[in-house]
Amino acid sequence: MENQELEILFQQKIDREEKIEPKDWMPEAYRKHLIRQISQHAHSEVIGMQPEGNWITRAPSLRSKVVLLAKIQDEAGHGLYLYSAAETLGVTRDEMLNALHEERAKYSSIFNYPTLTWADIGAVGWLVDGAAIVNQVSLQRTSYGPYSRGMVRICKEESFHQRQGYEIMAHMAQGTPEQKAMAQDALNRFWWPSLMMFGPHDSDSAHSAKAMRWKIKRETNDELRQKFVDKTVQQVEVIGLTIPDPELKWNEEKGHYDFGEINWDEFYNVISGNGPCNKQRLSHHKKAHDNGAWVREAAEAYARKKQKSVAA
Amino acid sequence: MSKQDNQWPLWEVFIQSKTGLPYKHAGSVHAPDKEMALQNARDVYTRRSEGTSIWVVLSDNIVASNPDDQEAFFDPANDKVYRHPTFYVMPEGAKHI
Numbered sequence: 001m002e003n004q005e006l007e008i009l010f011q012q013k014i015d016r017e018e019k020i021e022p023k024d025w026m027p028e029a030y031r032k033h034l035i036r037q038i039s040q041h042a043h044s045e046v047i048g049m050q051p052e053g054n055w056i057t058r059a060p061s062l063r064s065k066v067v068l069l070a071k072i073q074d075e076a077g078h079g080l081y082l083y084s085a086a087e088t089l090g091v092t093r094d095e096m097l098n099a100l101h102e103e104r105a106k107y108s109s110i111f112n113y114p115t116l117t118w119a120d121i122g123a124v125g126w127l128v129d130g131a132a133i134v135n136q137v138s139l140q141r142t143s144y145g146p147y148s149r150g151m152v153r154i155c156k157e158e159s160f161h162q163r164q165g166y167e168i169m170a171h172m173a174q175g176t177p178e179q180k181a182m183a184q185d186a187l188n189r190f191w192w193p194s195l196m197m198f199g200p201h202d203s204d205s206a207h208s209a210k211a212m213r214w215k216i217k218r219e220t221n222d223e224l225r226q227k228f229v230d231k232t233v234q235q236v237e238v239i240g241l242t243i244p245d246p247e248l249k250w251n252e253e254k255g256h257y258d259f260g261e262i263n264w265d266e267f268y269n270v271i272s273g274n275g276p277c278n279k280q281r282l283s284h285h286k287k288a289h290d291n292g293a294w295v296r297e298a299a300e301a302y303a304r305k306k307q308k309s310v311a312a
Numbered sequence: 313m314s315k316q317d318n319q320w321p322l323w324e325v326f327i328q329s330k331t332g333l334p335y336k337h338a339g340s341v342h343a344p345d346k347e348m349a350l351q352n353a354r355d356v357y358t359r360r361s362e363g364t365s366i367w368v369v370l371s372d373n374i375v376a377s378n379p380d381d382q383e384a385f386f387d388p389a390n391d392k393v394y395r396h397p398t399f400y401v402m403p404e405g406a407k408h409i
């Protein structure tokens with residue numbers, strides 16, 4: 001069959017809401033788009049462990065420490081689910097890691113912001129995981145089978161992440177005036193970067209139209225961002241904090257909140273490597289990877305040795 | 313590729329969520345041998361007691377049908393409606409059959 005013909009059949013299959021599986025024929029551009037998106041999603045899960053890992057040794061109680069550890073361990077798991085989904089498209093783990101280390105692959109810009117106080121751990125779980133959930137719930141319906149199944153698994157685990165973060169924020173917001181101020185400060189710093197997580201406006205998003213046609217993406221950046229704002233405003237009110245946006249206002253007619261414009265200069269600046277922590281995040285990842293090299297080698301040598309003794 | 317940095321062979325992971333139920337594919341892990349493949353599969357795919365039992369299989373050892381041949385491959389079953397109970401005409405009034 002000609003490629004053109006195959007492509008028509010492929011699109012019909014997608015339009016019928018049938019999932020695409022690894023061995024199915026797919027346009028090269030579809031495969032490429034998925035490898036880019038899934039690997040960057042995986043990198044985000046893994047790099048995202050760093051800002052939270054920063055507080056494990058200083059968590060204020062044993063309870064919060066075991067919770068934070070479990071949460072971060074989940075994120076490592078999410079990274080692995082996603083790498084494994086990407087590998088079904090014919091890319092190797094090595095290639096993906098190299099792309100990250102050589103800065104050819106990106107990860108979510110949110111993780112280039114520092115976690116300065118314990119309240120930031122609350123803000124990250126509540127807002128950053130909250131925004132990720134909105135995106136991932138939508139991606140459960142993505143057209144590529146392994147990606148979709150990974151998303152279903154991840155979504156089951158995420159709600160604990162968001163609740164533990166919100167619990168920290170609620171707790172601090174009811175504490176001393178200093179603690180409440182700390183919670184507000186964390187909200188102030190993480191609110192806008194959280195909205196940026198959904199990416200540029202649909203009109204400015206290079207990959208959006210194709211991804212929608214192929215049903216890799218099921219809702220647009222702006223639709224998802226609106227969903228996140230709509231559900232978060234009430235949660236902010238309940239704990240008595242204020243969203244740092246003077247233009248935030250309920251729009252009766254639309255049935256949605258209006259909100260101010262994102263500082264896109266900041267977004268592109270952080271994406272292109274100039275955020276507060278870009279260098280630190282990447283060099284830490286490289287260091288951890290290199291420091292683990294002997295473990296990988298030793299385990300391999302041990303496996304070889306055992307195989308020999310079985311054969312002997 | 314930068315330096316040679318083996319990520320170990322790939323294993324497919326199958327999990328039985330409860331005794332009596334069939335094993336279901338969960339995803340894959342990298343591991344140097346079968347013991348570590350099992351341990352990695354446990355850590356990655358059953359952090360919330362999602363399983364009572366795990367199988368790991370080297371991905372290379374899995375043989376899969378080709379989706380391009382799907383029609384021809386499954387064709388033999390298509391004209392054998394007599395394999396289904398609805399094919400048979402039961403006498404009027406017969407019960408529990």
Ligand SMILES: [Fe+2]
Binds near residue numbers: 045074
């Ligand atoms: Fe995650």
Ligand SMILES: [Fe+2]
Binds near residue numbers: 075129158161
């Ligand atoms: Fe999470």
